[in-house]
Amino acid sequence: MIINVCFGTNDLEKAGKFYDAITAELGCGRTNTTEKAIYWSNPGVGVGFAVTTPYDGNPARYGNGVMATIGARDREQVDRIHAAALANGGSDEGAPGERANGFYCAYWRDPDGNKMNAVALG
Template sequence: MIGYTMVGTNDLQRAVKFYDPLMAEMGLDQCYRDHLSSSWGRKGDDTFPLFFVGHPFDGGPATVGNGVMTAFRFDDNAALVDRLYALAIKNGGGDEGEPGFRPQYGEGFYAAYVRDLDGNKLAFVCYDAKPAVEE
């Protein structure tokens, strides 16, 4: 259903330095880059949704919308959610909610929330995470 998502930046080089390691950890390729934007997805797969970061088309400054968020979903992989959250924070992202279960959204809903360097909100989620088994 989604072809691509784009978030704005006022500093593309800085944004790419933030997103490149996150996208690599997710197994995504950088598919496109010019002086205005960069995208990640699966090279050669035009059916896979792309994630773009770029300067606004109208030439104005990038602004953040209240209530706007991009969520990246993973199947049963809470450890990946943890790694992505830690990587985002390490690279200057802002904490919007540490990794953990969110039972109010459903059994097995595990998520972490961050802001990128321009203030765009991101979520890393899995819907069917299993609680760690204590020995």
């Protein structure tokens, strides 16, 4: 069972602004901030997502083929999350739309190059 996803960042302030916009759409908020990390979750659920500067001091790098998926309420929320990502420094990796598998999804990369997507659950 996965209980947390954490992405590395080279700019904690920029990553915080980026993910504040996305998590706000999901009804989440920051649950903790340290000098090296920021954590977000739904109220009463615990930590669900974090960004951190790498512990070893080396630059953060994204993984090729690695992606985290957000479950959205509906297609409209997928659209809003994708728009928030692009408006806050993200880059498009696939505009919102129905995919061959029948899912309605959108894809983007955060300012550090980490890939994410949102899929409509309803």
